Amino acid sequence: MKIIIEDILTVTMNAKRDIGRFSLCIENGTIERVSKKHIETKRGDYIIEGKGKVAIPGLINGHIHCDVTLARGLGDGLSLYQQDHDSFVSKKGWFSDELDREARHISRILQYIEAVKGGTSFICDVPFWHYGDELVQPLKEVGLSGAVVLDYRKNFLTKERINKEEYLKTVMYLKDNGIMPVVEAPAEEDFSEDLLVQLSRWAQEFDTLLHLHLAETQWRIKIIREKFNTTSVRYLKDIGVLTNRIIGSHGVYIDDEEIAMIKDAGAGIVNCPTAEMKIADGIAPVAKFMQNDLKLGLGTDGALWNDSSDMFSEIKTLLLAQRVQNGASSFNAESALHAATLGGAEAFGLERELGSIERGKRASIVIIDCLKPHLIPFYHGTQSNILQLVTSCVHAQDVDTVIVDGKLVVEKGKLRTVDEQSLLHKAQELGEKKFFHLK
Ligand SMILES: [Zn+2]
Incomplete structure (x- = not known):
């Protein structure tokens, strides 16, 4: 399955430090394309709409x-x-x-x-x-x-x-x-x-x-x-x-x-x-x-x-x-x-594999949902506030999507891999039991 992220404001962290609207194509765990043009999609592709969102490297x-x-x-x-x-x-x-x-x-x-x-x-x-x-x-x-x-x-x-x-x-x-x-x-x-x-x-x-x-x-x-x-x-x-x-x-x-x-x-x-x-x-x-x-x-x-x-x-x-x-x-x-x-x-000696959104790198990408009161307005033109937004206004809870090595691990803020609620209950019960009466 390909993952296509359509027309998203992207902080690439590449050598030129490009920031701009790109469409991204992910296949076989790798970033296959970072394109200023629209990327054709096929049936079966997983499509993420970039509107109102910002993509940064994992x-x-x-x-x-x-x-x-x-x-x-x-x-x-x-x-x-x-x-x-x-x-x-x-x-x-x-x-x-x-x-x-x-x-x-x-x-x-x-x-x-x-x-x-x-x-x-x-x-x-x-x-x-x-x-x-x-x-x-x-x-x-x-x-x-x-x-x-x-x-x-x-x-x-x-x-x-x-x-x-x-x-x-x-x-x-x-x-x-x-x-x-x-x-x-x-x-x-x-x-x-x-x-x-x-x-x-x-x-x-x-x-x-x-x-x-x-x-x-x-x-x-x-x-x-x-x-x-x-x-x-x-x-x-x-x-x-x-x-x-x-x-x-x-x-x-x-x-x-x-x-x-x-x-x-x-x-x-x-x-x-x-x-x-x-x-x-x-x-x-x-x-x-x-x-x-x-x-x-x-x-x-x-x-x-x-x-x-x-x-x-x-x-x-x-x-x-x-x-x-x-x-x-x-x-x-x-x-x-x-x-x-x-x-x-x-x-970690992994700069050829991770750390930026570039063609050929492992597809580890974070998408931030910016349609939140504390993240508005965000813009990138002759003036840009994107880096300030990402480094000073975004919280962990604003993360919408996390792709790790091409796998969709967090989707619309929800973890896809493990039963989070059951783990949270277990951790709460155990933590309380272990530490509540600790002298
Ligand atoms: Zn330490």
């Missing part, structure tokens, strides 16, 4: 921990250090009794539903626990594409390691199912040369990326200073693991020289501004990342650090945080949307 949520979604709202008002070291959260062992296997499974499905309904087509899930082959089914069931970051530990609390054979089995299983495996490296408090070099070799051997929480907080920066008398990025460079396989989340405390090192290495950063403000990490030098042409993605982080996975809200937060920090002209709407689309694709 959003890429480059950093989120989906297995803790049922703990949404807990641990609020605490910094990451407090959460990790001396609080209700750390005393409860990151809710390890409450977030049992079933609760983590439901957490992941719930998060995927929230994400895709809000326009995310590619998600990078960073689970805290190891699941082996359980990782694939929820993503497939909901209809999202994405990457899964695999911890080198079975359990992040006990720090029990996984052996290489077992790890490789999961890597291959993900690859066989079209999900990108990513090797997890520790954050600064667990930095050691041996471990980082070993994991970097694994990433090379398995031909994938190496993810780590990078320069997120001042207490972690202090640890590196005290232990190694240097900074995070310099340390990675010194031990030879700062390569184009590195994808660092957050990147709040990175100086100009380190930005140049990241650029030289071809590494990527995924910034999560809402989480970084909520837990008072700080504001990352994202405007400088853009000026220096780093591979820059955007993520929401998990429910404990953001409370939602609305990528439109994240785009707006990025924009506002940079302007507060650096001035009103320091960061524009196009840059913010870039981080959520093509920039994210670049960070």
Whole structure:
């Protein structure tokens, strides 16, 4: 079946940054045509009327921990250090009794539903626990594409390691199912040369990326200073693991020289501004990342650090945080949307496949219903407000249609893949049961 989207105002995010009215043809999971002319339709084609709507590339949520979604709202008002070291959260062992296997499974499905309904087509899930082959089914069931970051530990609390054979089995299983495996490296408090070099070799051997929480907080920066008398990025460079396989989340405390090192290495950063403000990490030098042409993605982080996975809200937060920090002209709407689309694709090495609406790319497209009071008027002529609309006015709930790799996953705001209502009831019942009486 072909999907034809007729005469729709499209933000392509292609190299020329074309915005205009186009008709789009999708076939076999791919964008077959992006045409200024009318595209002939045949019986059996699925046709979407573009009137009153705007199309953008599927959003890429480059950093989120989906297995803790049922703990949404807990641990609020605490910094990451407090959460990790001396609080209700750390005393409860990151809710390890409450977030049992079933609760983590439901957490992941719930998060995927929230994400895709809000326009995310590619998600990078960073689970805290190891699941082996359980990782694939929820993503497939909901209809999202994405990457899964695999911890080198079975359990992040006990720090029990996984052996290489077992790890490789999961890597291959993900690859066989079209999900990108990513090797997890520790954050600064667990930095050691041996471990980082070993994991970097694994990433090379398995031909994938190496993810780590990078320069997120001042207490972690202090640890590196005290232990190694240097900074995070310099340390990675010194031990030879700062390569184009590195994808660092957050990147709040990175100086100009380190930005140049990241650029030289071809590494990527995924910034999560809402989480970084909520837990008072700080504001990352994202405007400088853009000026220096780093591979820059955007993520929401998990429910404990953001409370939602609305990528439109994240785009707006990025924009506002940079302007507060650096001035009103320091960061524009196009840059913010870039981080959520093509920039994210670049960070994952997928820029030839995802991140823009162009012929030959995987058909991951989001259609926004603009006939809403908060989105009127929208126009694109000698003056255009489309980028401002998309980055500052649209909410997740305005998403009308989501196409992931050519498959219609959300249609007229409704999820086509799983029984959302039954999952919501189950998640509510379980979440309430687990956390309502929690002391
Ligand atoms: Zn994280």
